[in-house]
Each structure stands twice: as structure tokens, then as C-alpha cells.
Amino acid sequence: MILYLNGIYVGLLILANIVAVKLFSLGDLAILPAAVVVFIFTYPIIDIIVELYGKEAGKQTVKAGLITQILAIIFIMITIQLPAAPVFGEQASFQAILGGSFRVIVASLVSYFISQHIVVYVFHKLKMRHGKKKLWFRNNMSVMISQIVDTSIFITIAFYGTIPTTALLGLILSQYLFKFIASICITPLVYLVVHMIRKREFIMEKV
Template sequence: MILYLNGIFVGLLILANIVAVKLFSIGNFAILPAAVIIYIFTYPLIDVIVEVYGKKEARRTVQAGLIMQILALIFITIAIHLPAAPVFQEQSSFETILNGSFRVIIASLISYAVSQNLDVFVFNKLKSAHGQKKLWLRNNASTMLSQLIDTSIFITIAFYGTMPIAVLGSLILTQYIFKFFAAILTTPLVYLLVHLIRRKESLERVHPFQKEV
């Protein structure tokens, strides 16, 4: 199961980076990048990995995600700069969608590396204190803290100096409120995945030679 979790995690990261250019609004409350509705699911996945497989495996997953984001950036840059064929009339649109600013990309990578590793650290500390009890507490506490750090680092690095401090603070607050409630809503997903994985691995231990049909 760890391979599936790793694949989904990395896939969500790459997909989030691709759709990040799209902005959507929630009434008059906030304007958010489309990436946020994908990226919020990476935290419960990491929490599930820490819960079931441990801190070491989760850190490997985070590292794999960082490496794949860098590789994706390299190959997307190469694709953008390949000479367009005469029949390809959408080069400018292609560049607009895939060619994020260097500053935003750096902000994304730094905020990812810091916040995801923090999530692993906090979750593991709480698990050491509570064992398998209070999964909801370590899931929400680690995710909410990590999302606050992620949002603050990203917006500060990406936009500091381009807008007033008050506007930066407003962006951080509105995005974090969305992520805060999203963390609560994804808690049942963490319980479901942990239950299914432990059940599957328990059955495999009982019937180690049983083949899947």
C-alpha cells in the first residue's frame, strides 16, 4: 500500500503545480489558487503514512515529492523552450499555463519542504505521546500548524514587496481559514485510509500465501 500512497501523493503535488495558475473565488470572502483544493489532500496522505508506516517512511515520501517537483520543473521548462511546430498555434497559451514565475516556484518549493517535514515531525511527536489513540488530534494539530506555516512562507516569499503588508496578511488569513476547515473535513479520510490499510495488512499476515484474484 505504501507504493500506492507515494504515487498518489506525488501525483497530487504535480497536478497542484499544473493547475496553480487558475484562481477561483468563494463569494466575496477569498480568492484562492485552484491548487489549494488538490494540495490540501497531501497532508492527510502524509499523516496516514506516519501513522501506519512511521516517520522515516513519511520523510522519504516528502523527499520524493520534492525531487519530483524539481524534475517536473526542469522538464516543463525544456518543453516550453522546444521550438514550436508551424501547426502548433498555442505556444503563448502553453507558456502562460505552465511557465510560473521563478519567485513563485521557489516559494512553493521552500514552503513545501518546510511545512511537510513539520507535519511529519509534529504528527510523530503526538503519536509517540498517545500511541494509536487520538488520531483526530495529531491529524488536525499537525495539519493545521503545517498549513499555517506553508501559507505564510509561500505568500511572503512569492509576494513580499509587490503589495502592502496588510494585503499580504489578508491573503494569508483567508487562505488559512479555508485550509483550516479543509483539515477538519478531511479527518474522516485519514481514519478510513488507516482502517483499510491496517485491515488489509492484518489479513495478509493471517493469510500470507493467499493470492489476489
């Protein structure tokens, strides 16, 4: 099952980068990039991997995700630079959607690498303390700690100096609150997947 989890994880990372250009609003409360809807599911997957297969498996998954994102960015940039055929009249739109800015790309990779390692570290430490008990606690605690780091780093690198400081802080707060609530809502899914895999496989769970 770990191969399926890794595949879903990497696929979600690539999808999040593709849809990141779309902004949506929650009424008058916040404006958020569509990527957060996808990205919030990557953290529970890491938690599930660390829960069942151990810390090193989680770290390897994070590393694979980073390498895959870098390769995706390289190939996207190559395809953007390919000369457009005369019948293809959407080159500008293609570039606008997939190109992104250098700052946003750097912000995404840096925040990803740091925050996902924090997820692995915090979750593993809590599992060492509680064993199989309190999965809900380590799942939410690891995600909530890492998400404040992820959101703060990404927003700061991507937008610092381009918008007022108050707006910057507002973006960080609104995105974090969205991720915080989403993490709590996804907790039952984590329990379901962990239960299904434990039932399906005889796993000598590692730490």
C-alpha cells in the same frame, strides 16, 4: 499500500503545481489558487504514512515529492523552450499556464519542504504520546501547525513587495482558514483509509 500512497501523493503535488495558475473566489470572502484544492489532500496522506509506516517513511515520501517536483519543473521548462510547430498556435498560452514565475516556483518548493517536514515531526511526536488513540487530534494538529507555516512562507516569498502588506496578510489569513476548515472535513477520510489499510495488511507499525 505505501507504494500507492506515495504514488497518489507525488501525483497530487505535480497536479497542484499545474493548476496553481487558476484563481477562484469564494464569493466576497477570498481569492484562492486552485492548487489549494489539490494540495490539502497531500497532508493527510503524509499523516497516514507516518501513522502506519513510521516517521522515516514519511520523511522519505517528502524527499521523493521534492525531487519529483524539481524534475517536473526542469522538464516543463525544457518543453516550453522547444520550438513550436507551425500548426501549434498556443505557445503563449502553454507558456503562461505551465511557466509560472521564478519567485512562485521558489516559494512553492521552500514552503513545501519546510511545512511537510513539520507535518511529519508534529504527527510523530503526538503519536509517540498517544499511541493509536486520538488520530483525529494529531492529524488536525499537525496539519494546522504546518499549514500556517506553509501559507505564510509561500505568500511572503511569492508576493512580498508586489502587493500592499494588508493584502499580503489577507491572503495568508484567507488561505489558512480555507485549509483549516478543509483539514477538519477530511479527517473522516483519514480514519477510513487507516482502517482499510490496517484491515488489509498486517502492519507492525513503526515509530
